Amino acid sequence: MTAEARTAVVTGASSGIGAATARALAAAGYHVVLTARRKDRIEALAAELPHARAYALDVTDRAAVDAFAAELDRLPSVDVLVNNAGGALGAEPVATGDPADWRAMYEVNVLGVLHMTQALLPALTASGEGTVVVLSSTAGHGTYEGGGGYVAAKHGAHVIAETLRLELCGEPVRVIEVAPGMVKTDEFATTRFRGDAGKAAKVYEGVEQPLSAEDVADTVAWAITRPAHVNIDLLVVRPRAQASNTKVHRTS
Numbered sequence: 001m002t003a004e005a006r007t008a009v010v011t012g013a014s015s016g017i018g019a020a021t022a023r024a025l026a027a028a029g030y031h032v033v034l035t036a037r038r039k040d041r042i043e044a045l046a047a048e049l050p051h052a053r054a055y056a057l058d059v060t061d062r063a064a065v066d067a068f069a070a071e072l073d074r075l076p077s078v079d080v081l082v083n084n085a086g087g088a089l090g091a092e093p094v095a096t097g098d099p100a101d102w103r104a105m106y107e108v109n110v111l112g113v114l115h116m117t118q119a120l121l122p123a124l125t126a127s128g129e130g131t132v133v134v135l136s137s138t139a140g141h142g143t144y145e146g147g148g149g150y151v152a153a154k155h156g157a158h159v160i161a162e163t164l165r166l167e168l169c170g171e172p173v174r175v176i177e178v179a180p181g182m183v184k185t186d187e188f189a190t191t192r193f194r195g196d197a198g199k200a201a202k203v204y205e206g207v208e209q210p211l212s213a214e215d216v217a218d219t220v221a222w223a224i225t226r227p228a229h230v231n232i233d234l235l236v237v238r239p240r241a242q243a244s245n246t247k248v249h250r251t252s
């Protein structure tokens, strides 16, 4: 099968890393299926890309995910799943974090990946050269104060990737984890701080060049476009100004 005929499904494709990844994969010749809750956004992006389609989907809704997977059965193949949908809610310490936030973060960052992966795995396997990508985070590999529920959830996403790779060994499906550090997108920090633009701006204050969504999409597309026998198990990507989750160089 030629690269032109391959199909990639991207979750959370309405903005940020998901939208940039959809663009990067389309540029690499993939037919992209964009999914997200915000239908207008993915429809607008799909209209810009060649051979792209949009499907409104909440990855935390298992029945909706199963219905989506059934729709995909009409395509000749489903070759790539990029589990990008996710995010952070709140930055309170463990002592005062809202359990509802923790639950919501577990739903989207962990169960969302589980639902999509379970639903699409038969098609990915049938493609003969399937790829599952999990966009985790450096928060899936180490903690930081105020990280609490997000760090716990992203550790869960990391564990899904690690476990799945072991369990699929011998099957024609790769499992790639990309763990980005500080990425400045329109929505990540604003969502985390519930629309407080001041707090969101502080996250990136004085950081010369945080990663962009395009920087991460570039690494995701690179990993996916390696030959099918090459599995990039884990790719940690941070801006040069960030040496660890807690060591960031700021000029102000």
Ligand code: 8X3
Pocket: 136, 137, 138, 139, 147, 150, 180, 181, 182, 183, 245
């Ligand atoms: C985002 C990275 O440092 O905000 O996934 O947790 S961090």
